[in-house]
Amino acid sequence: MKKYKVAFIGTGSRSATYAKAYAEHQDEIDVVALCDASAENIRVMAKRTALPKIFAEYSDYRQVLDKHPDLDGVVVSTPNYLHRETAMPFIERGIPVALEKPMTTTMADGEAILEAAKRYNSRLLIGFVLRSTPFYSKVYELLSGGAVGRIVAIEADELAGYGETSTINRRLWRRYSKFSGGALMEKSSHDLDLMSWFIGSRPISVNSFGGSLVFNPNPLLPEKCAGCPMKDCVYGKLPPDNTDCIYNAQKDVVDNQCVNISYANGTIVSFIMCFNTTGEKAGRNLHVIGQKGRLWGNHGDGEIFVFDNLKKETVSYKTKVDGSGHGGGDSNHALELLKMMKNPEYRPAQDAYAGYLSGALCIASDISRVEGRRLNLRYGANDYISFE
The missing domain is CATH 3.40.50.720 (NAD(P)-binding Rossmann-like Domain)
Incomplete structure (x- = not known):
């Protein structure tokens, strides 16, 4: 062999x-x-x-x-x-x-x-x-098989936990947009890729809002975690690979962002990314509304629910996770x-175009967020994208 x-x-x-x-x-x-x-x-x-x-x-x-x-x-x-x-x-x-x-x-x-x-x-x-996870692979199978009919709208979110929040706000290059591409690019390019994968159509416009409401400079706190008066701060108790105060660390990434996308086939998407979350239904949530019914689930739970409008019945599908990370997607x-x-x-x-398309959505979203306007995506030669 x-x-x-x-x-x-x-x-x-x-x-x-x-x-x-x-x-x-x-x-x-x-x-x-x-x-x-x-x-x-x-x-x-x-x-x-x-x-x-x-x-x-x-x-x-x-x-x-x-x-x-x-x-x-x-x-x-x-x-x-x-x-x-x-x-x-x-x-x-x-x-x-x-x-x-x-x-x-x-x-x-x-x-x-x-x-x-x-x-x-x-x-x-x-x-x-995420495309290789049992959860999202099953979602794609169900949607492409017509489980909810034509997709009308998708609501999705990524509610990142303390470890991921610490990484994006304190570690080396990730906290600077010029190196990471921004929080949305670094953390949720996965999710915007999934939206286009599920819908199977071109995104044509983007509108985005967001900023930093949690991790802003605080003059009452020291630059380092050592000696900090906030004894209950979870970030001071994380593994000490970076001891910068998460509030006062130099950075320009956002801690919350909403992205609204319209697709050429009429489907609309609303996606939210937030950091500093924990508890039940944190992680990634998905809700797909179709002409025939709805599909929803939490990636961490690994269970998918499909409601049929005519039958008034809900069917659940449990997916198995192999423990390799990203809900079983890393190994696959x-x-x-x-x-x-x-x-x-x-x-x-x-492939390369999937990477390009997701990146374009992240870049367009950040331009929209900063400039306070909707961006239209135009497709030119070789399907290269420009913004208007």
């Missing part, structure tokens, strides 16, 4: 989810290179994922290209603003690439990757792991790269 040689560019927490999946498929995959500017990141990921120590270590992705001309696949999980730079050389070499979401943080970078993907007929997987998603390596003709649905 052929063993496929895979390299990792970036060894943070997202890369670790791929590595864990590949560690369970050592009969088919050899991880031959780990690359990160931080040697400590490499050490931590290798320890967390129990990868066999057959990999070489590098600090620059160009070294991987030079030393491993026979790579079969690569996982690129660098900071968002570096995705174009670090993924493009592998795309141009025709190597199957699993690129973390968001695909890019700007329209220009997205179009550059689209062009390269077409030119080199690339096998490119964008990190929309990681193995999409294996499919691409095995089959030169295989192209996943989470």
Whole structure:
């Protein structure tokens, strides 16, 4: 049996989810290179994922290209603003690439990757792991099978917990929009991708509102958690990888945002992203209204309900979670790269255009939020998008 040689560019927490999946498929995959500017990141990921120590270590992705001309696949999980730079050389070499979401943080970078993907007929997987979860896969199956008839409207939300809130507001590059693309791009590009996937039509206009109502500077609090008078603050008790005060940390990301989208087929979407949430029905919620009925559920619960208007009956569907993260999506998603390596003709649905479209929705939403106006999406040559 052929063993496929895979390299990792970036060894943070997202890369670790791929590595864990590949560690369970050592009969088919050899991880031959780990690359990160931080040697400590490499050490931590290798320890967390129990990868066999057959990999070489590098600090620059160009070294991987030079030393491993026979790579079969690569996982690129660098900071968002570096995705174009670090993924493009592998795309141009025709190597199957699993690129973390968001695909890019700007329209220009997205179009550059689209062009390269077409030119080199690339096998490119964008990190929309939610499509691979048992929950959302079942939702898609039900909706595409006509369970609620034509989709009229979708209400959805992402209510992020304390850990995710801490990450977006305190960690390194994520708290700065110029590096992460903004909170919506970093956290909820998943969700906007799902909306377009379920609806199967082009988004044509966006209107968005939001800001920061919770995590604003407080002169009564210190810059660091140590010695803080807010003894009941949950953020001071989280693992001490960042001890900056979550209120006073330098940042420009929002902590709440509402996005309204209209699609060419008439379907409308209302999506809310909020941080600092916990308790029952936190996480991700979905409510689809169709001509024949409704579908709803909470991703964390894993149960989907479908109400039939004529029968006046509700049927429930329970989905199983394998514990790999993202509601069971991480492992399934990681193995999409294996499919691409095995089959030169295989192209996943989470492709470059899906990444481009979700990114465009996030960018348009943030422009709308800042400028206080509705944006129309116009599709030109090659389906490239401009805003009016």
